[in-house]
Amino acid sequence: MSATLSDALREQARVLGFELVGIAPATEADGFAHLEAWLDKGYAGEMSYLERHREARRHPRALLPEVRRVIMLGMSYANAPTPPSLANQGRVARYAQGPDYHEVIRERLNQLLDWLMLREPTCIGRGVVDTAPLLERDFARRAGLGWIGKNTLLIHPKRGSYLFLAALLVNLELPINEPFAPMHCGTCTRCLTACPTQAFPEPGVLDARRCISYLTIELRSAIPVELRESVGDWWFGCDVCQEVCPWNRRATPSGFPHDHEYESIDMIALFALDEAGWRERFRATPMWRAKRNGMLRNAAIVLGNQGDVRALDALHLALSDPDERVREAAEWAIAQIQLRVGSA
Numbered sequence: 446m447s448a449t450l451s452d453a454l455r456e457q458a459r460v461l462g463f464e465l466v467g468i469a470p471a472t473e474a475d476g477f478a479h480l481e482a483w484l485d486k487g488y489a490g491e492m493s494y495l496e497r498h499r500e501a502r503r504h505p506r507a508l509l510p511e512v513r514r515v516i517m518l519g520m521s522y523a524n525a526p527t528p529p530s531l532a533n534q535g536r537v538a539r540y541a542q543g544p545d546y547h548e549v550i551r552e553r554l555n556q557l558l559d560w561l562m563l564r565e566p567t568c569i570g571r572g573v574v575d576t577a578p579l580l581e582r583d584f585a586r587r588a589g590l591g592w593i594g595k596n597t598l599l600i601h602p603k604r605g606s607y608l609f610l611a612a613l614l615v616n617l618e619l620p621i622n623e624p625f626a627p628m629h630c631g632t633c634t635r636c637l638t639a640c641p642t643q644a645f646p647e648p649g650v651l652d653a654r655r656c657i658s659y660l661t662i663e664l665r666s667a668i669p670v671e672l673r674e675s676v677g678d679w680w681f682g683c684d685v686c687q688e689v690c691p692w693n694r695r696a697t698p699s700g701f702p703h704d705h706e707y708e709s710i711d712m713i714a715l716f717a718l719d720e721a722g723w724r725e726r727f728r729a730t731p732m733w734r735a736k737r738n739g740m741l742r743n744a745a746i747v748l749g750n751q752g753d754v755r756a757l758d759a760l761h762l763a764l765s766d767p768d769e770r771v772r773e774a775a776e777w778a779i780a781q782i783q784l785r786v787g788s789a
Contacts, residue, residue, distance in 0.1 A: 450564060451619045457560050458518055461553040462700060463611075464604060465519030467588025467622040471505045471512040471614065474580040475587065483650065490654040492663055501578035508579060509571045511616040517581070517588035518557075519599075520550060521699035523607040533756055534709040535680025535747040538658065539607060539687075541731040543702040547574050548729075550611045558613060570615040581610040589622035592629060595648040596636035596686040602629065605696035606687050629692070636686035641675040657683035661743045662735050667770050673746050673777065680710055680743050681732050707732075712744040716759040738768040745771065749778025752785040 455466045474480075480502060489495045501507040505515055522540050540546065554572030562568045573579050582599045586592060591601035598606040630648075637645045644655035653659040657679050660668050668676065687693055707730065718726070720737070727733045732740065745763060748756040756778070763775035 448620050453564070454516070454557075454561060454619070458516075458557055461557055463518040463520050463553070463557075464699070465517075465590045465601060465608070467517045467585070467590045468619050469515045469517060469584045469587035469624075470621050471515050473504050474502060474583045476580055476583045476593075477503050480580065488650070488652045488654065490659060490663070491665060492653065492659075498578040502580050505579060505584075505612075505614055508573060508577055509569070509614040509616070511569050512571075512614045513616050514614075514619045514621070515579075515584045515588065516613040516615060516619070517585045517590055518554075518611045518613065519585065519590055519601065519604065520546075520609045520611070520701060521604050521607055521696065522546070522609055522701045522703075523605065523693070523696040523699050524701075524703050531709070532751060532753045533712050533748060534678070535712050535744060536678050536709050537680060537707050537732070538682025538684050540609070541681055542707040543704050544729055545731050545733070546609050546701070547576065547731075549702065550574050550609055554611055554613060561613075561615070561617075565617060568615055568617055570613055573612040573614060575610070579612055581612060584612060585610055587624045589625050592625050592627065593649065594628075594636065594690070594692075595630050595634065596645070596690070597649060597651045598687065600629070600690070600692050602692065603695055605693035606690060607693065607696055607699070609701075633691065635689040635691070639685050639689040641677060641683075641685060642672050657685075662739070665739065667773055668742065668746055670777070674750060676743075676746055677750055678747050680712065680747050681735060681740070710744075712748050713756055713759045715741060715744045716762055738771055741766065741768070741771045742774045745774035745778040749774075749781035752782050754782060754786060757782060 458466045484496055484499060505512050524539055551574055558570045558572055582593050585599050591599045594600045599608060600606045642655040642657060644652050646652050657676055661679060661681055723737045745760060748760060760775045760779050763771055766772050
């Protein structure tokens with residue numbers, strides 16, 4: 446396949462907002478054995494969909510039988526660091542401080558695929574965001590976009606790790622990039638030691654069951670009591686292991702849509718929202734993934750950790766919430782606040 450088409454494809458991808466573009470051969474994922482060992486140790490927690498689709502992650506042909514190349518794309522979401530929250534405010538991970546990235550990226554992927562099919566009518570392709578069973582970081586490394594760091598995230602030497610990854614699977618024999626061979630973390634362990642819940646049993650391995658992002662987003666049951674204080678004021682997701690990474694000092698602000706309203710959220714106000722209010726405020730954001738019950742559970746944990754007596758009225762209101770997880774978290778938070786007041 447012509448290198449001219451490949452060069453034009455890269456340029457078009459950048460026009461659509463993808464700062465990083467690389468092409469990898471569509472063969473078995475390098476890290477599939479690592480994934481199997483990780484799943485077997487139970488590190489996925491309640492994310493049962495990872496186990497259900499385990500085998501599909503072995504090879505991208507499970508998503509597109511005709512696939513010959515995986516075009517890997519990176520879109521930065523770097524923006525100003527989220528400051529520690531004020532009283533009764535909960536922090537939001539940077540990637541969620543804007544519209545739902547799935548919708549933004551999926552639209553641009555489809556535009557890129559349409560562009561490619563117009564120029565090469567034999568093209569068969571499929572755009573993939575992170576909802577499909579593909580080991581994106583493996584193929585991103587293979588496509589030359591960076592290395593997988595000790596915090597398990599892809600790190601680009603100039604863009605850092607604040608990256609959305611997406612893939613375009615195609616049946617075309619496009620020229621491939623050299624894999625990114627070096628691993629530039631060196632002896633640095635800042636990400637490992639800074640993790641509030643000590644979620645890394647070893648470099649390059651994440652125990653999701655202890656990760657704040659998992660606890661506040663993916664976990665549907667109650668957050669384990671022994672981890673609640675370590676959640677701190679993180680209401681949705683966590684950026685600690687990225688904030689301390691030296692490679693992110695080089696990350697320049699991106700053009701991805703960003704909304705300052707979502708940098709931190711008033712935790713008390715959440716308890717006064719009705720269903721319509723929840724939907725209006727969060728439906729078009731990544732935060733909707735946690736659903737109302739998860740977001741209120743998280744809010745109660747944050748309020749309990751902050752210990753402000755002004756939160757008590759909202760938490761007492763939550764004691765009559767129809768969801769057991771919300772009631773239990775509110776009860777815990779009230780006890781935490783009363784304990785602090787009593788010891789003051």
